[in-house]
Amino acid sequence: MIGVEIKLFNTLTRRKETYVPTVEEKVNMYVCGPTVYDYFHIGNARVFIVFDVIRRYLQYRGYRVKYIQNYTDIDDKMIKRASEEGISVKELAEKFIKAYQEDASWLGVRPADFHPRATEHIGDIIEIVKKLEKKGLAYRIGGDVYFSIKDFPGYGKLSGQDPEEREAGARVEVDLKKKHPMDFALWKAAKPGEPCWESPWGKGRPGWHIECSSMAMRYLDGVVDIHAGGQDLIFPHHENEIAQSEGAYDRSFARYWLHAGYLNINEKKMSKSLGNVLTIRELKENYSPLAIRYFMLSAHYRHPINFSYSQLEQAESAVKRLNILVENIKDRLQRIKGSSEEAHPAPEERGMSLRVEQFRKKFLAAMDDDFNTADALSVLFELARETNIYLDHKERQDPALLQDILSFYQEANEVLGFLEQKEAPLTTDYIEEMIARREKARRERDWATADSIRDKLKEQGVTLEDTLQGTRWRFS
RNA sequence: GGCGACAUAGCCAAGUGGUAAGGCAGAGGACUGCAAAUCCUUUAUCCCCGGUUCGAGUCCGGGUGUCGCCUCCA
The missing domain is CATH 3.40.50.620 (HUPs)
Structure with missing residues (x-):
């Protein structure tokens, strides 16, 4: 078990x-x-x-x-x-x-x-x-075979339809040859030119x-x-x-x-x-598959949902928020790796580790309960806020905690599929080189040069953001 | 006629007894050289009327409204 x-x-x-x-x-x-x-x-x-x-x-x-x-x-x-x-x-x-x-x-x-x-x-x-015919549950009319309900x-x-009640609704033209109007075709005789297979009832094809x-x-x-x-x-x-x-x-x-x-x-x-x-x-x-998925999963699967382009655009923004967060966590981890921070990691955030564990439980509880994806998604956003605060308002982060958060998002993504797999348009070396040049310009307060480098990268599909720990970048 | 679903903020939406998650949008603020990202603040008589209960968006009854199936349809 x-x-x-x-x-x-x-x-x-x-x-x-x-x-x-x-x-x-x-x-x-x-x-x-x-x-x-x-x-x-x-x-x-x-x-x-x-x-x-x-x-x-x-x-x-x-x-x-x-x-x-x-x-x-x-x-x-x-x-x-x-x-x-x-x-x-x-x-x-x-x-x-x-x-x-x-x-x-x-x-x-x-x-x-x-x-x-x-x-x-x-x-x-x-x-x-x-088999059905042998058991008396099916009967023939010409080359057709019907199921006798x-x-x-x-x-x-399954549907709560009572065959006896159905006369009242009578919206169909009744095929008088059928024993009961709701009897349905198991096998249909082929008309000339239609695809067909040999059968005990002659040439024909399966019913629906x-x-x-x-x-x-x-x-x-x-x-x-x-x-x-x-x-x-x-x-x-x-x-x-x-x-x-x-x-x-x-x-x-x-x-x-x-x-x-x-x-x-x-x-x-x-x-x-x-x-x-x-x-x-x-x-x-015009739309990303991620937004479409998000839109579909933002309501309970059994409820009707109403499609609109504006809903899809909302979904696009929401999905972007999660994707940026995950990129930022990765970027931060990358920065810590191999730096002095790795040898002397920031103190463990005990309280927050516990919170991550709680979010994970909440996510599972939502999904366990008849696959409540809307509720499950809300957990991802709640954690997103806390993580953003942790990322943006502290100078140092505990890599173990970041990794834990990242793993949680990756697990959730394995189920819901909201993270983008990006094709890298440029090499990391080139981007790092450009960032270094921009940094130099910034130190010299040469804003025009700094901004033109940032604009150029943007055009090439890389977004730059200045943070406490330096400039981070992501493919946009 | 039979069967069923739904009604929660500007929009979307979760929530089956303890005074309302989350997303999007708007407004204001913080941070920033600018920007981006982010954070904070702000917006709900939970369709109406009764009832049960100490307590109901949540249970029961009655309305109203919207939609679906009963025919091919995901």
Whole structure:
């Protein structure tokens, strides 16, 4: 046992529960990935970022996480888009899988352990459908196979949808051939020209929900500890996954269901019809991935958040504050190293070391409690203030303490990902040389020269700041 | 019609019984040759009405408002 107690909100029970592993220290996690028919939008990005962070946190807490995220590379949308573009479904998939990888990586979303594709698991899918048919949970209409929800007693348990109640809402045109309006396709007969596979029901392709059932079970050895996705997948997608999987195998499909809230624009959900869909590609030009991550993590993952450019700009400033702090700590440590201060370090700051320990605990407590990233971030800012005071208002600092603070930020970054990896535009020697020249000018009160050196470096991507311990610099 | 979420300062937002974290923006001040960075000060009848309690943003009841799902959707 690793002695960690993480609470998470389970959509299935509608309660916060303590995470209890099935196998010691392991988490099998499946997150519904993109249908690769287009660039992904910022709503998708929220889901990817949020569960990336949850995954990283579980790892940080000592769990061995197996993380699966699929690509849905065959469905109605894929077929439609491919024909619009005049390319094959396969070409379409390749194009947008590549785009996904680029955009996700830009956002700092780490690759899953496996990214299985629906089209590579047709055999598994057919097996499940056969099983369901054998057990009387599925029926054929022509070359289509449907799942019969009335024959599966638990239907609706995830979403709280009562199949009997649903007539009242009747917004769909009912396919009269189906036994129940909520019955859904497991297998669809191919129309001419569509991609298809041989099956016991003739040529066809999988329905929408079945690929996740089959890939989750295959890659996670039948034990899905955490199954996650966006809120709108609760119904029907995840409800149907449960029905298919539990119907076929008579055992619980997934233990904890996690759902990320919506990302809205102007208080409305993004949708094609409102024309307010914004892709990550469109943001790449003007915003940093760090700001986007920060924005996504600044509210609780289950709450709806409202996107705006001004929010993103606020996030940009906030993230910058933390980055500057970390750079400054590093700079100070660098200065102490090899100097006389190293041999005779500043006195230990006992009180402050204790504070760092408390901040660390607070950070963990926030994250343990259903991944409260907003609260966790606030801890980083509280410590930032104290550290700035320590750095700016004392002449000497205890390197051990600075290192402790730095480590804490690096650990937090390992989970949340808010620190920038900067490419050095200039060599250290050159910068130090310029700083020395500026110092000389300053001593001679030649402000014009001093300022022109500083301006020049600024142009070249280096920011200079004068402190008690001399001039520090950082890549800006 | 059924199910659900949310309502906290100018903006964003955390906080599930003990008189309100944090970020951004604004104002004033400190530091600085200037700047940058930073620090300090400053801004909340926690949507409304009842109730429970010694005590409620936090629990209960009733309103009002906003949004979402029930159809493809992250």
